[in-house]
Amino acid sequence: MRRQQRWSRRRLMRALEGYLFISPWIVGFLAFTAGPILASLVLSFFEWSLIRPPRFAGIDNYVKIFTADPLFWQSLKVTLIYVVVAIPLQLAFALFLAILLNQKVRLIPLFRTIFYLPSQVSAVAIAVIFLWIYHPELGLLNELLRYVGIKGPAWLISERWALPALIGMSLWSVGGAMIILLAGLQDVPQHLYEAASLDGAGEFAKFRFITLPMLSPVLFFNLVLGIIGGFQYFTQAYVMTRGGPLNATLFYALYLYLNAFNFLKMGYAAALAWILFVIMIVVTIWQLRLARHWVYYEYEGARR
Amino acid sequence: MNTSKTNSSKLVSRREFLRNVLVTAGAVTASALAGCAPPVTPITQPKAETPTAAPTPKEIVYAFHDPADFRKRAVELFNEKYPDIKVTLQQIPEEFPTKIFTMAAAGTLPDVVRVWEPMVLEFGRAGQVIDLQPMVDAEPEFRPEDFIESLWKFPVIAGKRFGIADGWNGHLCFYNKDLFDQAGVPYPDENWNWDDYVASARKISRPEEKIWGSDGLFIGWLHWSYKLIWQNGGQVYNEDYTECLLDRPEAIEAIQYWADLLHEAVIMPSPAQAEGLGDLFQSGRAAMQRVGTWVMGPLAKAPFKWDMVPEPKRKERRTLLHTAFNVIPTTTKDKETAWKWLNWIVGPVGMYEYVKENATPAARRSVNERRPWVREGVDAHWDYVPQAGEYGILVPAPPNVGEVEKLQNDAIQAVYLGKMTAKEALTEVAPKVTEALRRQA
Numbered sequence: 053m054r055r056q057q058r059w060s061r062r063r064l065m066r067a068l069e070g071y072l073f074i075s076p077w078i079v080g081f082l083a084f085t086a087g088p089i090l091a092s093l094v095l096s097f098f099e100w101s102l103i104r105p106p107r108f109a110g111i112d113n114y115v116k117i118f119t120a121d122p123l124f125w126q127s128l129k130v131t132l133i134y135v136v137v138a139i140p141l142q143l144a145f146a147l148f149l150a151i152l153l154n155q156k157v158r159l160i161p162l163f164r165t166i167f168y169l170p171s172q173v174s175a176v177a178i179a180v181i182f183l184w185i186y187h188p189e190l191g192l193l194n195e196l197l198r199y200v201g202i203k204g205p206a207w208l209i210s211e212r213w214a215l216p217a218l219i220g221m222s223l224w225s226v227g228g229a230m231i232i233l234l235a236g237l238q239d240v241p242q243h244l245y246e247a248a249s250l251d252g253a254g255e256f257a258k259f260r261f262i263t264l265p266m267l268s269p270v271l272f273f274n275l276v277l278g279i280i281g282g283f284q285y286f287t288q289a290y291v292m293t294r295g296g297p298l299n300a301t302l303f304y305a306l307y308l309y310l311n312a313f314n315f316l317k318m319g320y321a322a323a324l325a326w327i328l329f330v331i332m333i334v335v336t337i338w339q340l341r342l343a344r345h346w347v348y349y350e351y352e353g354a355r356r
Numbered sequence: 357m358n359t360s361k362t363n364s365s366k367l368v369s370r371r372e373f374l375r376n377v378l379v380t381a382g383a384v385t386a387s388a389l390a391g392c393a394p395p396v397t398p399i400t401q402p403k404a405e406t407p408t409a410a411p412t413p414k415e416i417v418y419a420f421h422d423p424a425d426f427r428k429r430a431v432e433l434f435n436e437k438y439p440d441i442k443v444t445l446q447q448i449p450e451e452f453p454t455k456i457f458t459m460a461a462a463g464t465l466p467d468v469v470r471v472w473e474p475m476v477l478e479f480g481r482a483g484q485v486i487d488l489q490p491m492v493d494a495e496p497e498f499r500p501e502d503f504i505e506s507l508w509k510f511p512v513i514a515g516k517r518f519g520i521a522d523g524w525n526g527h528l529c530f531y532n533k534d535l536f537d538q539a540g541v542p543y544p545d546e547n548w549n550w551d552d553y554v555a556s557a558r559k560i561s562r563p564e565e566k567i568w569g570s571d572g573l574f575i576g577w578l579h580w581s582y583k584l585i586w587q588n589g590g591q592v593y594n595e596d597y598t599e600c601l602l603d604r605p606e607a608i609e610a611i612q613y614w615a616d617l618l619h620e621a622v623i624m625p626s627p628a629q630a631e632g633l634g635d636l637f638q639s640g641r642a643a644m645q646r647v648g649t650w651v652m653g654p655l656a657k658a659p660f661k662w663d664m665v666p667e668p669k670r671k672e673r674r675t676l677l678h679t680a681f682n683v684i685p686t687t688t689k690d691k692e693t694a695w696k697w698l699n700w701i702v703g704p705v706g707m708y709e710y711v712k713e714n715a716t717p718a719a720r721r722s723v724n725e726r727r728p729w730v731r732e733g734v735d736a737h738w739d740y741v742p743q744a745g746e747y748g749i750l751v752p753a754p755p756n757v758g759e760v761e762k763l764q765n766d767a768i769q770a771v772y773l774g775k776m777t778a779k780e781a782l783t784e785v786a787p788k789v790t791e792a793l794r795r796q797a
Contacts, residue, residue, distance in 0.1 A: 101482070102457045102458065102460060102461040103457060103460045103461065103478065103479060103482040103484050104482045187631065187632045188628050188631050188632070189628075189629070189631060189632050189633070190632050191632075206627070206628040206631065209627055209628060209631055210628075211773070211775075296576070296769070297769065297773060298766065298769055298770055298773060298775065299766065310758070310762070313451075313454045313457075314758035314759075314762070315756065315758040315759040315762070316457060316758060317759070
């Protein structure tokens with residue numbers, strides 16, 4: 053299609069009409085999304101404790117965060133560990149379940165439902181259930197470990213084990229990713245497998261050279277969303293550990309919340325939010341760059 | 357915005373229509389965005405002596421954190437005296453401080469609020485609540501000398517009184533008489549000290565049977581550890597909250613003394629052992645528990661015999677007190693009516709209604725003559741309950757309270773969890789707390 057050099061009046065009118073029709077959304081977006089986002093950017097250059105007038109602070113908040121706040125680094129560390137360890141684990145586990153649920157077994161719809169269910173339970177409810185599973189004395193997990201002769205740790209009240217416990221718990225709700233991967237698996241054309249079989253490929257080779265490349269766009273999609281979600285991890289830590297013991301599970305979003313509503317440092321919390329935003333944008337762009345090397349789109353073959 | 361046309365007989369052209377709509381949308385958006393800007397709360401002290409005539413019927417909203425049901429009767433009694441004032445009760449059970457601070461930011465605080473200890477001074481320092489002293493002075497029947505001194509003095513900065521307390525709770529040591537009897541250990545008396553406490557607990561403890569002489573330490577509850585420091589003659593802050601004194605020997609010794617007992621895990625369980633066993637004292641697993649008198653409610657039904665005694669001391673008899681203060685925000689329109697309600701709930705009749713329902717002592721001594729905290733049918737040293745008000749210290753209310761308490765909590769927990777010694781943790785944290793105290797909020 054040739055691009056128009058200049059817009060005629062008529063086309064302009066048409067465009068305006070279009071905007072007019074979506075104006076309820078535009079107004080809502082500007083007032084309730086874009087507006088507050090901008091307001092928070094402005095706020096990050098102020099000191100505001102909710103109960104006193106805001107005071108302009110220039111870049112003080114940002115300087116303090118990077119130079120005089122050990123808990124900022126601690127919360128960043130906790131969050132990065134979670135993103136680097138838990139997200140790939142979740143992806144691998146979701147893929148594993150998707151492959152299992154892609155087998156031709158009786159009652160497979162039932163199994164699919166059962167494995168998907170936990171991701172539909174509210175995060176708070178899961179957190180409360182896992183508080184009991186991880187219980188040092190009465191918990192199911194340590195009970196199972198006792199059967200095989202291992203003395204389980206105190207999990208959520210142990211500085212070393214609290215974060216691994218939360219990472220393990222996150223595998224419980226991979227149902228969403230699992231369903232998407234399952235759909236991806238069912239999209240892989242059967243003739244590719246047949247052709248590979250004729251060439252004498254084994255099961256592993258088929259998985260490595262057909263399934264993974266064909267699934268890579270779906271994996272990539274889940275990875276990007278997972279990483280963004282990982283940076284925003286809050287609910288479970290808030291309910292189960294409140295960032296303890298000794299800040300071992302002080303996730304970034306939780307520390308942000310503490311600054312806003314426990315320390316009443318609204319400007320500081322807004323600055324923390326913007327730093328997180330920048331980190332997430334940078335990581336996502338980096339992911340998109342990396343994707344060129346491992347994500348395979350079918351139509352690309354045609355273009356090369 | 358002008359939309360009228362000179363020749364109005366014609367229909368508005370499409371262009372006109374579009375332009376007008378876009379202008380309107382722009383205006384709506386701009387005003388909505390303006391609404392997102394942080395509101396600046398006006399800070400003006402009202403003139404208490406010239407109340408403006410309020411519109412009738414008068415209505416006020418009273419906000420608080422604890423249960424609301426029994427307060428309905430208080431409102432009925434109040435209405436017998438003031439039939440023309442409608443009081444709406446607003447209970448905020450969850451995230452109480454957060455919600456109150458957010459309301460303050462929006463300028464929509466209820467007419468009278470019952471706030472916690474740190475909040476009353478934070479609000480006072482920020483000019484969010486009015487000075488009640490002129491109103492107190494104008495009431496001939498108020499009698500400030502009726503109040504327990506520490507509760508009366510607390511919410512005052514530079515002669516300005518920002519709130520008035522109603523009921524309170526103090527910490528005592530509760531003990532399980534059956535466990536003492538089984539071990540043949542004499543009951544404690546009010547002159548005992550820490551070493552007596554530990555010696556009794558050692559005789560009672562049978563850790564292998566999950567029976568301990570003492571309940572564990574409340575490691576996540578910072579204020580609980582304050583009383584240990586006070587009992588050792590130490591202080592957390594100086595008088596005007598400009599310095600943190602946790603690095604003084606009295607504070608360091610106190611925290612280390614109890615941390616050592618926790619690590620030894622003989623007279624009390626380690627945190628991991630205690631996890632999930634629930635309340636060790638209520639379940640009969642711990643012979644002694646040092647905690648607020650609110651536990652007497654559940655204890656009234658306990659399957660064992662129990663009693664109470666002042667907490668053991670090291671150098672001084674001290675304990676922790678909790679209360680709440682009724683305040684009138686500067687944004688309250690009808691302050692005269694708000695004061696009528698506040699004056700009634702902290703007056704002899706309203707205060708008795710409150711403490712009788714909660715079974716706690718009152719801030720007024722005259723109300724305590726009716727012994728509202730006594731549970732019928734329980735034989736115990738009930739007089740120790742109000743006495744705590746005479747030697748106890750209220751939860752402190754420093755500036756930047758959230759931040760300074762997080763710093764201290766992390767440091768003291770590090771000692772209890774065996775990561776650092778009290779000397780290391782407290783000498784490291786005290787200057788940081790001092791810095792946060794002095795930072796202009």
